[in-house]
Amino acid sequence: MVMNEFESTLASALQAEADRTTLHLDTADAAxxxxxxxxxIDRDRRHRTWAAVLAAAAAVLxxxxxxxxxxxxxxxxxxxTPSTTSTSPSAGTPNYQMPVSxxxxxxxxxxxxxxxxxxxxxxxxxxxxxxxxxKYGGLAVYRPSAxxxxxxxxxDRPNTNVGRTPQLLAQxxxxxxxxxxxxxxxxxxxxxxxxxxxxxRINPNCGTGVYRVAQTLLGGHGISYGRASAHVVIDFWVxxxxxxxLVIETWHQDGASSHMVxxxxxxxxxxxxxxxx
Amino acid sequence: xxxxxxxxxxxxxDIRVPARAGVTKLFELHYRRLVGLAVMxxxxxxxAEDVVQEAFEGLYRRWRRLRNPHDAAAYLNxxxxxxxxxxxxxxxxxxxxxxPAVGQSPSAEATGVAHDAEHALADAVLALPRRQRxxxxxxxxxxxxxxxxxxxxxxxxxxxKQHAHRATATLQERMESWS
Numbered sequence: 093m094v095m096n097e098f099e100s101t102l103a104s105a106l107q108a109e110a111d112r113t114t115l116h117l118d119t120a121d122a123a124x125x126x127x128x129x130x131x132x133i134d135r136d137r138r139h140r141t142w143a144a145v146l147a148a149a150a151a152v153l154x155x156x157x158x159x160x161x162x163x164x165x166x167x168x169x170x171x172x173t174p175s176t177t178s179t180s181p182s183a184g185t186p187n188y189q190m191p192v193s194x195x196x197x198x199x200x201x202x203x204x205x206x207x208x209x210x211x212x213x214x215x216x217x218x219x220x221x222x223x224x225x226x227k228y229g230g231l232a233v234y235r236p237s238a239x240x241x242x243x244x245x246x247x248d249r250p251n252t253n254v255g256r257t258p259q260l261l262a263q264x265x266x267x268x269x270x271x272x273x274x275x276x277x278x279x280x281x282x283x284x285x286x287x288x289x290x291x292x293r294i295n296p297n298c299g300t301g302v303y304r305v306a307q308t309l310l311g312g313h314g315i316s317y318g319r320a321s322a323h324v325v326i327d328f329w330v331x332x333x334x335x336x337x338l339v340i341e342t343w344h345q346d347g348a349s350s351h352m353v354x355x356x357x358x359x360x361x362x363x364x365x366x367x368x369x
Numbered sequence: 370x371x372x373x374x375x376x377x378x379x380x381x382x383d384i385r386v387p388a389r390a391g392v393t394k395l396f397e398l399h400y401r402r403l404v405g406l407a408v409m410x411x412x413x414x415x416x417a418e419d420v421v422q423e424a425f426e427g428l429y430r431r432w433r434r435l436r437n438p439h440d441a442a443a444y445l446n447x448x449x450x451x452x453x454x455x456x457x458x459x460x461x462x463x464x465x466x467x468x469p470a471v472g473q474s475p476s477a478e479a480t481g482v483a484h485d486a487e488h489a490l491a492d493a494v495l496a497l498p499r500r501q502r503x504x505x506x507x508x509x510x511x512x513x514x515x516x517x518x519x520x521x522x523x524x525x526x527x528x529x530k531q532h533a534h535r536a537t538a539t540l541q542e543r544m545e546s547w548s
Contacts, residue, residue, distance in 0.1 A: 098541055102490060103509040109491035110405025110510065113414060117401055122418060126396055129426045130389060 120195035128237035128307045191309050193235040193336045198367055202233040205362040218310045224352045228317035229344030231360050234308035235336055244269035245298035250307055258330040258337050262288040265328050270295045287331035297321045315343055322346050333365050388432035403449050409506045410453035424448035493543045501536035504529055
């Protein structure tokens with residue numbers, strides 16, 4: 093379009109106005125929100141597919157299994173694919189990596205050393221988990237893009253207004269739906285960094301649905317396993333890792349064996365962080 | 370095709386790259402610009418960011434139906450314009466039109482805040498009646514033709530021409546009153 097002098101000034105003024113109003117735009121936060129939105133779309137699609145399959149097969153699947161299948165990160169990873177690289181742990185060599193944050197073009201990954209030779213060995217879906225003597229437990233590391241809200245069940249819209257500091261994030265975690273605070277947020281050290289620790293007991297029973305603790309880069313992170321989900325004890329450590337406020341989480345169902353709880357505690361202490369491509 | 374857009378196109382020239390990778394790339398390329406567009410249409414940045422997020426989610430849903438990346442950029446532009454107009458329609462009360470009377474100079478304080486004529490002119494655009502503002506933004510920010518604007522807004526090209534004429538006349542008067 094050929095413009096006269098006034099029109100050129102007008103076009104320039106509008107461009108300058110757009111630049112001014114977006115000068116302090118938090119694009120990293122927006123990118124996380126977009127990821128959460130795309131995950132939701134993927135999940136809705138998969139749920140529709142699964143609903144058709146399940147209706148046809150008249151299969152009875154436990155809620156945890158459904159969740160694991162429907163929320164597997166088939167198309168989520170911005171770069172790199174988490175995979176096991178060996179079957180036995182050795183100090184300093186993580187055998188499982190999970191993307192935990194992607195912002196400003198930088199992928200942050202957490203590596204963990206899992207003992208895959210044990211009875212009730214680790215299994216891997218969105219995050220590593222164990223099954224031993226009828227009880228479940230696991231660990232997760234993530235920067236949440238949304239947190240459980242309402243009933244906490246997958247059918248309820250999560251809270252996307254997530255705190256951007258460890259303090260705010262810890263306060264929000266302390267108020268997760270259907271939870272009892274066992275240990276309030278307390279400053280501590282975890283993995284050699286300052287952290288805030290808290291512990292909750294959650295009733296994750298969502299009927300045939302799933303309790304979603306958080307929406308993360310890998311999709312929904314849930315803790316509903318088994319036909320009648322037992323109450324779950326969760327430990328959270330919230331800390332800044334390379335400038336990113338992260339949640340490090342271990343969880344186990346009430347009545348889990350000390351063997352399982354100890355293995356989860358051992359594994360989480362092997363966490364290391366790297367920037368991936 | 371721009372070099373940046375070529376990143377979301379396969380070697381065959383079509384858009385058969387994975388939807389998430391394509392949308393993420395387009396987000397990096399266009400997010401800021403689209404928020405700027407939406408702010409000029411809805412006034413507040415929070416609503417603008419919501420509108421733009423919805424546009425990208427809509428693009429993700431219909432990714433497989435796109436034929437080339439230009440369609441994607443055009444879809445985003447149009448989706449943001451439609452989403453912004455929809456938000457305005459659903460507001461209980463639209464913002465008051467704050468354009469000062471023609472011939473009245475901006476106050477010394479306002480002049481101090483508005484660092485230059487461009488800033489003051491942009492403020493004057495935002496104070497135009499809604500339809501005039503939409504026409505000006507689509508014409509001079511998105512660089513659309515009168516025919517395209519007519520199609521997007523669902524009005525006749527003559528109506529677009531009329532709104533554009535009234536808007537530019539008002540804005541030119543405003544500029545002259547400041548000189």
